[in-house]
Amino acid sequence: MSGESKTPVDVVVVGAGFAGLYGLHKFRSQGLSVRVFEAAPDVGGTWYYNRYPGARCDVESVDYCYSFSDELQQEWTWTEKYATQSEILAYLNWVADKLDLRRDIAFDTRVVSAVLDEQTLRWTVTTDAGDSVEARFVVMATGPLSAAITPDFAGLDTFGGEIYHTAHWPHEGVDFTGKRVAVIGTGSSGVQSIPIIAEQAQQLYVFQRTPNYSVPAGNRPLTADEVADIKANYAERRRVSWRSGGGSPHVAHPKLTMEATPEERQAAFEKRWDLGGVLFSKTFTDQMVSREANDEARKFYEEKIRSVIDDPDLAELLIPTDHPIGTKRICTDSNYFQTFNRTNVKLVSVRKTPIESIDESGINTSEAHYDIDALVLATGFDAMTGTLAKIDIVGRGGQKLVDDWADGPRTYLGLGTDGFPNLFLVSGPGAPAVLANMVLHAEAHVNWIADAIGYLDDHGCAGIEPAADAVENWVAECAQRAEATLFTKANSWYMGANVPGKPRQFMLFIGGFATYLDICNEVAAAGYKGFDLIKTP
């Protein structure tokens, strides 16, 4: 799209990742005029930015892709169980071309504000180029994990070597051959990149603050027969996924953990371990609600990790002790723990010896100076709210969303909030979002929003706005459901705990993907119960 026309549109979509691209296609196909703004130079969102070595999905590729078009499902062929970043990005580019999406996307264009006109219920969306467009609806497809964090290390700006963040990796790649490298952070991004960086670097220092649970990904190439079989049965695979707790076709063990005999339990964990991937934390349905059940999974896990690390003291440093297994996003890896058996890799426990500063030549901990040539920050994101907070969103009475959420995000169904009519969130706080397969989750949200807009137009309504009590009740329900699980026991980014000063609140709906979709559908079927439908502005 060239230039910014001032012609009002029905829908402004912010973001051109999985969610925004589908939003554009869906809204366009129901006859709405749509403009998409994307800060990056191209489509892809997460998969445009996170190009660090080893970046892959942790939901199986054949599930982590659009389900809305069988033509897309049949034409695209995934090559590995867990696709690489480059393959996912190629897929999204292919979809964008096939559906002719680019002509309505303004790239390299960041939305800086969205301001409501209460009289007309129209939003004025303004970009960093100074252009504004008026829209009846705004859909924030800005991503739950798109505001990367660079910690405020003293002296970071004085470092004389190369600095990389996993979420802003150079497109040309980085060759660490012969270099002394430090990685700070051992979440999913660190865990995926560390084994590959270790193979290249002369010396790798891994700065670990909190050890994380990581299970083998079990990645492998997909055979032609497997792909043919999946394609022949895609409809059923998707049906099961839509009815599942997490948006992929997983079936947990039929018994509760302690109902199973020790042999059955061991066999079930072993089977899930061998299959690989994040679903280890769903081997039994009660693993995330019962401490006793969780402890069984944890004990099994610990033995597996001890068995692959040569130095027993090092193994203990790498095994988490501060949170139940699965209460932080479980990582998936390819030989992460084995990497610490290499002679060129050293684990530095930041808990034992905190990072005090960074200087021109490297990192100073309370105990030593580490000379390095390159520093990799795998330090995560201001998740769920960080990206929205960067946009000046102004609703009724001049109320800013950032102020409204100062004590923690408040939404109804994760789809919107009171005081901000006609503003929709995709995969925002209050939805299952990152607890589910995010591609199906994005489709579900976009479909719900598209139906709601259709309903408003059919019924001569100008606006839709969550009622204040519906928001309060939903926030309370999300909190209550979270409290009934072990998830609130971890200092996770789900809880906002990774950002200094951020309010502690479990930001997601934990009740399961299918349950959540049922609630959203019931709300719509009841004439958008809990929302005020506004006839005339």
Ligand code: FAD
């Ligand atoms: P994003 O892909 O984050 O896209 C949001 C877009 O909005 C970005 O392109 C951004 O530039 C743009 N944007 C934001 N603010 C503005 C603004 N103000 N103006 C203009 N544009 C703006 N989820 C899974 O389900 N399975 C996985 O295996 C998985 N793996 C992941 C691996 C990594 C490394 C990361 C970081 C996340 C992973 N996730 C995974 C979560 C992932 O974020 C989602 O699956 C999905 O890609 C999100 O899509 P989205 O379109 O909602 O958001």
Ligand code: NAP
């Ligand atoms: P993350 O899970 O938040 O991990 C950040 C790491 O940096 C943590 O180990 C954290 O330690 C550490 N850290 C942060 N600030 C620090 C500081 N000041 N000093 C020392 N250490 C510091 O971030 P992420 O690894 O980028 O992953 C975020 C999410 O993205 C994942 O949970 C997942 O949902 C998604 N993701 C998925 C995949 C995949 O496999 N498909 C890959 C990457 C990302 P503490 O734990 O002590 O805070």
